[in-house]
Each structure stands twice: as structure tokens, then as C-alpha cells.
Amino acid sequence: xxxxxxxxxxxxxxxxxxxxxxxxxxxxxxxxxxxxxxxxxxxxxxxxxxxxxxxxxxxxxxxxxxxxxxxxxxxxxxxxxxxxxxxxxxxxxxxxxxxxxxxxxxxxxxxxxxxxxxxxxxxxxxxxxxxxxxxxxxxxxxxxxxxxxxxxxxxxxxxxxxxxxxxxxxxxxxxxxxxxxxxxxxxxxxxxxxxxxxxxxxxxxxxxxxxxxxxxxxxxxxxxxxxxxxxxxxxxxxxxxxxxxxxxxxxxxxxxxxxxxxxxxxxxxxxxxxxxxxxxxxxxxxxxxxxxxxxxxxxxxxxxxxxxxxxxxxxxxxxxxxxxxxxxxx
Numbered sequence: 001x002x003x004x005x006x007x008x009x010x011x012x013x014x015x016x017x018x019x020x021x022x023x024x025x026x027x028x029x030x031x032x033x034x035x036x037x038x039x040x041x042x043x044x045x046x047x048x049x050x051x052x053x054x055x056x057x058x059x060x061x062x063x064x065x066x067x068x069x070x071x072x073x074x075x076x077x078x079x080x081x082x083x084x085x086x087x088x089x090x091x092x093x094x095x096x097x098x099x100x101x102x103x104x105x106x107x108x109x110x111x112x113x114x115x116x117x118x119x120x121x122x123x124x125x126x127x128x129x130x131x132x133x134x135x136x137x138x139x140x141x142x143x144x145x146x147x148x149x150x151x152x153x154x155x156x157x158x159x160x161x162x163x164x165x166x167x168x169x170x171x172x173x174x175x176x177x178x179x180x181x182x183x184x185x186x187x188x189x190x191x192x193x194x195x196x197x198x199x200x201x202x203x204x205x206x207x208x209x210x211x212x213x214x215x216x217x218x219x220x221x222x223x224x225x226x227x228x229x230x231x232x233x234x235x236x237x238x239x240x241x242x243x244x245x246x247x248x249x250x251x252x253x254x255x256x257x258x259x260x261x262x263x264x265x266x267x268x269x270x271x272x273x274x275x276x277x278x279x280x281x282x283x284x285x286x287x288x289x290x291x292x293x294x295x296x297x298x299x300x301x302x303x304x305x306x307x308x309x310x311x312x313x314x315x316x317x318x319x320x321x322x323x324x325x326x327x328x329x330x
Contacts, residue, residue: 005030006075010173013041018221073112092141109159118143126298166240170217186254202283203293208248213240216317240297241311253318
């Protein structure tokens, strides 16, 4: 059996479908369905069983499990604005540590979600301690467990892989609210109001010019499954495209894809701004000093581990994502 935690969430549900596409259905899905609407993310996946996260945690800590092939640990609080440190450290750090100990005691491969938030403001996004200065307790919760992995790495009994996700977008993120991707919010803004709003210039960047490494969830799933196929590979790896692209590129891809749906011509960024289809708002004061204006994954270690597949850029990935969302809504 393969266990996927956070299986009703964004990346977890896509991972379930990625496993299904390989014919793997003996999957234990673990999540918290207090928000029952998240069930829709599980609806199109095939699983063997579902378990609430609290029951799962209890059973892990009491050792009440039969044979497990691997654990993909995607469950976490991903709200970077959450300031309840007790909750964050228990939910993100302590639970991950308990699962790691469980897997190490039984020689079970453990692939878990870390985050690019460990790097804070950067500017160097290379997997090394000197580059890691998280700006919030979410980033710290991920950072601290990564240090446990480093400390115990030479004495591991099985594969352990931490994937530092950069800005992920794609299907099944509708439940994430304000933490959903920029592409998702841009689409809904444009459909509701006829324009897209982006942050104005800040931190030395022009309007809409802050740059992030945006990665499709399809590529994230491909990286996870690569490590499932290669249990000899362990470590902490960036999971991004290696390309930093401005928020303007996301907005252009969204608006032009929706314009094509209406049989309207694609427009340049300047034309979209001139026509008021992309607008800029002042950079929020409460985010100053707590915001990543630039991220770009160094993928050297990931590629050296053997992951060779190409990854979508914003123009390809976001346009495909918006077309899929529109088809689902139709």
C-alpha cells in the first residue's frame, strides 16, 4: 500500500491521479475533511481507503499498520500568513517528524513536501544552510524538519526525499482560498470584473515585475514519481523549473487564453495594460519585508539525481491550466 497524506488537497490529489495513471490504486488517502467540499478533489481518483489525519497520526504513533510501500507526505498547513506558531509547528514539523521516525523504523521510503519558503528573501536558492532564512513560521516549520533530515541523513535506513516546492499552480486548488495560485485568482478576477489586478512596483521591481519560479502541478507530480522509481536517491531537492518569470507573464497568459475563448486576438502586455485589462494596485504595507519578490530554483541537484524531463514554462503551463478549468466549469 502507498500512503498519500493531504490526499484531498491540491498536490496530494494530483499525486493520487498520477499513481492511478500508472495503474496503482492500492492507496490509503489521509486528510482532514472538516471542509467537506474538498471531497471533490478525491472524486476522480481511485483509492483503497480513506483515513482522517488524527486517526492516522494515532495509528502511526502506536505502530498499527501493515505493509507500506512508500509514504508521500503532502499534508500540511500551507498558509504562509498563519501566525499561530504552536499550531504550525505541531501540524507541519511534529507530524512530519513522527512519520519520518515511523518510516525509518520500518525502512519505508518517505517523500515529503518541503518548501521554497525556507529560503526567505533569497537571493540564492541553492540547497545549503547558508541560503536558508525563512521569513515566517510556515517557512521555519519546513526549515526545521529539513535540518532533522540532514542531521540523520548518514544513518537513514530507507529513502528520504524532501522536495522544496516553488510556486505551484494547477487543477484542484480551488479550496485554498487566498493561498491558491496567482493564475487561479487572475482567472476569477478577469471573469468577474473584466480585468486582472497585480501588485505595483516594490523592492526594486517594476509594476507586476516581481519574479517567481512558477511550476505546474503536473511537473511536481512527475518529480515525486521519479523518486518513487529511484529509491536509491535521497536528499533535499528544489522542485521548480529553474526559470523566474514575472507576474505579468501569468496575467498575460490568463487574459489571452480567456480572450482566445471569446475569439478575441492575443495582446501584448503593453496593450493589455493600455486597455485596462491588467491593472496595478499599491504594494500592501503588511507584506513589506515578508514577501519573496524573486525566486528561482537551482535545479542542479535535481538534475544530477537523474530527473531529465522538461518542465512547462508559464505560457505553456498556465494556458493549459486555464483551458482545463474552463472545460471543467463548462
